[in-house]
Amino acid sequence: MDVREIVIAGVGGQGTVFAARILAHAALIAGHHVAQSASYGAEARGTPAWAGVVISSNPIVFPYPQHCDAVLALAAPGYRLWEDRLAPGAVVLAEEALGLPGIGVPAARLAQELGAPQAANLVLLGALLGYTGWLARDVAAEAVAALSPERFRAGNLAALEAGWRYGRSIA
Numbered sequence: 001m002d003v004r005e006i007v008i009a010g011v012g013g014q015g016t017v018f019a020a021r022i023l024a025h026a027a028l029i030a031g032h033h034v035a036q037s038a039s040y041g042a043e044a045r046g047t048p049a050w051a052g053v054v055i056s057s058n059p060i061v062f063p064y065p066q067h068c069d070a071v072l073a074l075a076a077p078g079y080r081l082w083e084d085r086l087a088p089g090a091v092v093l094a095e096e097a098l099g100l101p102g103i104g105v106p107a108a109r110l111a112q113e114l115g116a117p118q119a120a121n122l123v124l125l126g127a128l129l130g131y132t133g134w135l136a137r138d139v140a141a142e143a144v145a146a147l148s149p150e151r152f153r154a155g156n157l158a159a160l161e162a163g164w165r166y167g168r169s170i171a
Helices: 016-029 076-080 107-113 117-132 137-147 150-170
Strands: 003-011 033-040 048-056 068-073 086-095 103-105
Touching: 003 016, 003 076, 003 117, 016 033, 016 048, 016 117, 016 137, 048 076, 068 076, 068 117, 086 117, 103 117, 103 150, 107 117, 107 150, 117 137, 117 150, 137 150
Parallel strands: 003 068, 068 086, 086 103
Antiparallel strands: 003 048, 033 048
16 A cells, blocks of 8 residues: 545534544554544534545655545535545445445445444445455454444444445445
């Protein structure tokens, strides 16, 4: 892996920053250089929000995504901030109910079926990793286990796994 720029886009309260923390931690476990950034509105919930992760085999010169290799879209307002900054061949995985360009993933439905409705963010993250193979499933699971609060850990791990399986099935 030379450089990968990934953005998780949604609205406040959907866990964009948490999913980016998981991705960044997993990349660190895998031995990569990592930079994470985020932006969200003054309100805690409902305004466009995004979190970016730059992963590289080499030291990172600029820590913010510029030409995204992947965008995970949890909500249209967040996605719209990034749709004109996609690199050629970029992977866009979006909550299927949004009808956005790219590959629709039933993230909310899968999370709900697992009894973890708050974990659609991790379903999408798992789908990205399963689809692309950019990071191993076990390092992502290790990051989820390390960063998830105890009461959400099992649901978050199940959501990551469900997303990974979905991503593998469409790869």
